[in-house]
Amino acid sequence: MERPCVRVPRSAGERVRQELADADVIDTDAKIAVSDGWLYIPVTDTDNLPVAFPVEHRSVEPRNTQTLPGDILGEAPSYERLGDIALVDEDDPDCARRVATALMQSSLPIRSVLNARSKVKGEHRIREWELLAGEETETVHREYGVELLLDVTKVYFSPRLATERRRVVEQVTPDEHVFDMFAGVGPFAIPIAKRGAEVVAVDLNEAAVAYLEKNARRNEVASRIAAIHGDVRDVGAEYAGWADRIIMNLPHSAAQFLETAGHIAGDDAIIHYYDIQPDGAPFSPGEQAIRATLGSMYDIEILERKEVRSYAPHEVNICLDVRLTAR
Numbered sequence: 032m033e034r035p036c037v038r039v040p041r042s043a044g045e046r047v048r049q050e051l052a053d054a055d056v057i058d059t060d061a062k063i064a065v066s067d068g069w070l071y072i073p074v075t076d077t078d079n080l081p082v083a084f085p086v087e088h089r090s091v092e093p094r095n096t097q098t099l100p101g102d103i104l105g106e107a108p109s110y111e112r113l114g115d116i117a118l119v120d121e122d123d124p125d126c127a128r129r130v131a132t133a134l135m136q137s138s139l140p141i142r143s144v145l146n147a148r149s150k151v152k153g154e155h156r157i158r159e160w161e162l163l164a165g166e167e168t169e170t171v172h173r174e175y176g177v178e179l180l181l182d183v184t185k186v187y188f189s190p191r192l193a194t195e196r197r198r199v200v201e202q203v204t205p206d207e208h209v210f211d212m213f214a215g216v217g218p219f220a221i222p223i224a225k226r227g228a229e230v231v232a233v234d235l236n237e238a239a240v241a242y243l244e245k246n247a248r249r250n251e252v253a254s255r256i257a258a259i260h261g262d263v264r265d266v267g268a269e270y271a272g273w274a275d276r277i278i279m280n281l282p283h284s285a286a287q288f289l290e291t292a293g294h295i296a297g298d299d300a301i302i303h304y305y306d307i308q309p310d311g312a313p314f315s316p317g318e319q320a321i322r323a324t325l326g327s328m329y330d331i332e333i334l335e336r337k338e339v340r341s342y343a344p345h346e347v348n349i350c351l352d353v354r355l356t357a358r
């Protein structure tokens with residue numbers, strides 16, 4: 032494309048560009064060109080230039096400008112990306128619709144927008160969602176080289192836990208047996224199997240297990256994952272002493288499953304115990320429950336007390352990494 036450009040020696044380029052920007056005459060749809068020691072700065076108005084450099088018409092490349100939702104709304108809205116779906120959590124229906132329209136009109140690759148209509152609830156820990164724009168609720172989410180196919184209206188999933196999952200996954204060695212007690216669609220199980228470990232992954236939600244199986248195949252680790260639909264208290268009975276590492280990602284209720292974890296754990300095992308507690312002393316209830324339930328069978332060493340994220344005002348999501356050594 033051809034545009035009028037101010038021709039300046041490179042040495043004066045930044046000063047002149049700034050003067051042109053201050054006068055709001057830079058053509059932001061076109062790229063600045065460089066040739067033979069000269070800068071060619073595309074401009075929109077040649078009559079009101081604040082500088083005395085010559086103007087030449089020349090061919091310049093278009094600039095790929097992204098339109099973000101904030102450009103449309105005047106302020107950046109709050110949303111999360113799950114593959115090509117945007118998740119918003121907006122109580123005011125008019126505001127939710129405005130945000131959804133801006134997200135769809137932006138240049139972000141977003142196919143649908145969902146608004147949360149409830150908190151995480153029930154045994155399957157799913158939220159209710161309203162489809163505000165688009166048609167699809169299933170998507171492929173990518174996290175640290177793993178592809179997860181899922182439908183957030185049918186299963187639990189939070190993209191916010193990616194860094195925490197990475198922290199746990201990086202501890203795993205290829206020779207381990209890892210038991211994921213509340214596996215969901217596999218965001219721990221799949222990358223752990225990718226490291227070479229053998230994984231048993233259980234979930235009560237049949238839809239989650241169906242996605243977990245698909246995700247195991249998609250990421251080429253199906254031979255190392257046993258995906259099992261059921262209550263982990265029943266499934267765990269078959270795996271006495273099997274696990275080197277146990278993941279207990281069922282905050283609020285994990286304490287009720289410590290007996291099962293103790294049964295599954297081998298003589299030397301690590302548990303990643305998730306909880307949500309008031310921010311004053313968030314680790315104490317979990318530590319007490321672990322000592323009370325498992326203290327007679329195992330020596331208990333707290334390896335790490337990790338604050339994962341803020342969950343609600345004055346509530347935090349935490350993880351206790353705990354070593355169990357059989358007495």
Ligand SMILES: C[S@@+](CC[C@H](N)C(=O)[O-])C[C@H]1O[C@@H](n2cnc3c(N)ncnc32)[C@H](O)[C@@H]1O
Binds near residue numbers: 154156187214262
């Ligand atoms: C908070 S989600 C975590 C899912 C997954 N670990 C993740 O990070 O996305 C808890 C999961 O535990 C499952 N669940 C709840 N009670 C269970 C039980 N008794 N046995 C097995 N799974 C259970 C739910 O269906 C849900 O998928």
